[in-house]
Amino acid sequence: MTRTVTRHAPGKLFAAGEYAVVEPGSPAILVAVDRQVSATVGAPAGAPAGAAADVVVTSDLLPQEVRLRWQHGRLTGLGPRDDRTARDALAHVVSAVEVTDRLRAERGLPASALHIAIGSRLHDRGRKYGLGSSGAVTVATVEAVAAYRGMELPPDARFRLALLATARIDPGPSGGDLAASTWGGWISYRAPDRGAVVESARRRGVEETLRAPWPAYAIRPLPSPRGLTLAVGWTGRPASTTALVSGLDLDDWRGSTSHQDFLARSADCVHAATRALEHGDRAALLGAFRTARQLLARLDGERGLGIFTPELRALCDEAEAVGGAAKPSGAGGGDCGIALLPDEAPERIARLHARWEEAGIVPLPIRPADRRDQPDDR
Structure with a gap:
């Protein structure tokens, strides 16, 4: 029987600290x-003559498989069936394979061809929920x-490999x-300087970069909210995080009084939410959620980013009307x-949920999940 390895990774929601978190060391809660x-x-299964591939990727989001070959340490497309749109959609898969294979090579482990099958429950018939x-x-x-390569890595090493893979893109x-x-679960997070860690991997190798200190980076598990239920609503409109964040024009904004004030207020809000989670203080956590909404609204007003669509305003207002607190995620x-x-x-x-549906917002049956809830097949 052919050996396969399956791993599952959950999606996420931001609870506080959006936009500020892109700055190294600025905290967020997810x-x-x-x-x-x-x-x-x-x-990989046997391929027709002349169509062999080093890596074959299939996905329930794509109409056909993508066949790739190694060339100078990078994966490149094979044959006329290689769809550029599909290749772009799989950029994160390809980068993850490339970075992980570099670690394999540095450790002197053997290489072999791979078939990677991706399945997603974060989409519904192609719709992206964010x-x-x-x-x-x-x-x-x-x-x-x-x-699959025989490298069972601790969580911190897995995260660092994944960050290297995304930051290369x-x-x-x-x-x-x-x-x-x-x-998994609720976490406090501070980002490292992504450009610096990518440069470190280029100069020093992946293995050494995984072991080196990453200034400003920190992750800490947090307790779940006590006495509160999380509700999630989808606006029916997908959004591009990259496009919205790029709208900040960071070169122009970074270092300004407005920027520094936003970072400080965001950090205060995240710290308040963190304390509330750690002490089970429901009122304080609801207050921190309302503050997080106000900070995003103020940023939106100052920078004209389009954070608050009519649907997101309605989503937040309807939650307040029934005694809750809400914000974009x-x-x-x-x-x-x-x-x-x-x-x-x-x-x-x-x-x-009824009020959301009247406002054109789709309630999603989503709950917080710990990684222990993910059914890995080992």
Whole structure:
């Protein structure tokens, strides 16, 4: 029987600290959710003559498989069936394989051809909900390929490999989605300088970079909210985090009084939410959620980013109307919003869902999830 390895990685939601978290050392809070991406790695099936590939990737999001060959340490497409759009969609899978294979080579482990099958529960019939699918697919691929190669890595090493993989594509994103997908549950996260770690891997190698200190980087598990229920609503409109964050024009904004004030206020909000989670202080956590919403609204007003769509405003207002607190999750501009409601009155959730549906918002049956809830096949 052919050996295969499957790993699952959950999606994520941002609870606090969006936008600020892209700055190294600025804190954020994220929560992993009970929808996952899976990666199954094994040996490729026999291919027609002349069509052999070093890596074959299939996905339930793509109409056809993608066949790749190694060339000078990078994976390149094979044959006329290699669809450029599909290749771009799989950029995170490809980068995850490349970085993990470099670690394999540095450790002197044998190479072999791979078949990687990706499955996603973070989409519905191709619809994107904004639950961190690119981060989850990167983490799942890193973990599955490493395990298949005989490298069972601790969580910190898996996260660092995943961050190297994504930062090679774009050093802008914070990596918070990767942290949530790696550790699960509620976490506090501070990002490293992504450009610096990519340069370290280039100069010193992956193994040494995994072991070296990463200034400003920190991850800490947090308790789940006590006495509160998380509700998630989808606006029906996908959003591009990269496009929204790039709208900040960081070169112009970074270092300004407005920028420094936003970072300080965001850090204070995250610290307040962290203390509330650690002490089980429901009122303080609801207050921190409301502050996080206000900070995003103020940033939106100052920079004109389009964070708050009419749907996201309605999502937040309807949650407040039934006694909860709500905010966009992530960059805004569409995707999801989240709400916290006191759990001693479950009828409030039903009332909120009904009000959301009237406003054109889709309630999603999503719950926080610990990594122990992910059914890895070992």
